[in-house]
Amino acid sequence: MIMLDYSDKRPIYEQVVDKFKELIYKGVLKKDEQMPSVRSLAVELSINPNTIQRAYGELERDGFIYAVKGRGNYVSDINGMLPKRQEDFYIEVDTLLEKMPELEISKERLISHITSYFIELDKARQKSGGENPEIKGHD
Amino acid sequence: MIMLDYSDKRPIYEQVVDKFKELIYKGVLKKDEQMPSVRSLAVELSINPNTIQRAYGELERDGFIYAVKGRGNYVSDINGMLPKRQEDFYIEVDTLLEKMPELEISKERLISHITSYFIELDKARQKSGGENPEIKGHD
Amino acid sequence: MIMLDYSDKRPIYEQVVDKFKELIYKGVLKKDEQMPSVRSLAVELSINPNTIQRAYGELERDGFIYAVKGRGNYVSDINGMLPKRQEDFYIEVDTLLEKMPELEISKERLISHITSYFIELDKARQKSGGENPEIKGHD
Amino acid sequence: MIMLDYSDKRPIYEQVVDKFKELIYKGVLKKDEQMPSVRSLAVELSINPNTIQRAYGELERDGFIYAVKGRGNYVSDINGMLPKRQEDFYIEVDTLLEKMPELEISKERLISHITSYFIELDKARQKSGGENPEIKGHD
DNA sequence: GTGGTCTAGACCACG
């Protein structure tokens, strides 16, 4: 379910946290589904249970999972976190936009890049059968 | 010339490196200009000279400065690094674009955000007297 | 009759204990009334009978219920526990009062808060038909 | 500087966290003052450095201290946290107020308790010389 | 010297 990258400089527990956040965001792990137990996951990844414990602790602190003593960890309901994430996305976009003058990249050049990115994406999707419908007109 | 942020999680030498890269990129420090001496800068920032030494080492390794034994450190010629930096920029853009479907943000929504960003920027520039000329049609 | 909150950090047996204490205090469960059997309640809440057993044990230890071998558990007479609970209440009040200087909250400000709390409560009661008569001049 | 209470059921790291929060709140530890080092405090309290590490981690996460690698931990500026704490105080007050009808305690009885609490406090202060002036008319 | 991460192994409370 999860693979560690030991060439990654980030701490292991952080990798675990991020991997699970992604799995939860993408819906692979659904609300109230049980997480792998601390010990079993530790064995599976052959790392120390404490490290998993710490990762689960962070996930709980961030509201992604909840722990029930003597039972296990379960994934929380993350509905309503989408707006916050969209906001963060636009903040990331802005920091990129700020760099443009210094890099002598024009607005038109950027938009052209974005457009061609999505054209390529569409092509690739048509080839593979078009299972992921395009997102349109949201928010 | 440089200010450290101790609440920043990154190591100090890295902050120093980045600050100087920025100064060189922006042309504040020009080709063949002398860098502050290791010891004077260490005193000014009240940090360990070893830390400055390490920062200068990284800057030299990355081709931003060159050291002359017994004389000091000098700014390199960074012409020709622009294309590489632009390339990095577009890679960063792509990683952001990849996140969009999952966040239910449409291409149109993004472009509208970018457009309004530049409109605001223009407004602010007209007010302050228009000193930074607009970048147009490059690359 | 009872609902568990798995997002609550407290152990389940403690939740059960508190819920029953409340039911008994509020008079929903009256003197000598029979408690649900350990096994039936365990099934109803889909938790381990041991957990219920432990909860009932605590309730008995605290004098809220009494067990009759082979028959079941029954609600005790809790008359005379009111003064003790009032005393506990005032102790809690005092710990709060002690924090006030540090928080730069004045006595007058607190009393004004309390007053407006009860005014709001009265308003809400008048709207909903006034079923809970106001408590006055006790003790 | 800090004393542990082993008869306390709460985890050690939590006790450490709370003790430091209190010291910072009360101004005993001031902005930018250095915290005892992880290892030295561990020795002083004769507990494991990991436990201190965890406590310091929580304190940093909560914005009470900041860590500089290779240097140490320093206390943050907690100005502006007062309103949040006052708000929490009133929430605690409200939970107490909610219990009153059930306990058959009237509003008047509570206010009389509070008033006499402050009268006693004043008496005690006059005896000891009156160094802590009364807080008045804030917020 | 400092903080930060990780392991190995133990103990406890809960179910």
Added chain:
DNA sequence: GTGGTCTAGACCACC
């Protein structure tokens, strides 16, 4: 069985 805390001891990056 589960999560949660703690210890002892190690290693790393940073200053």
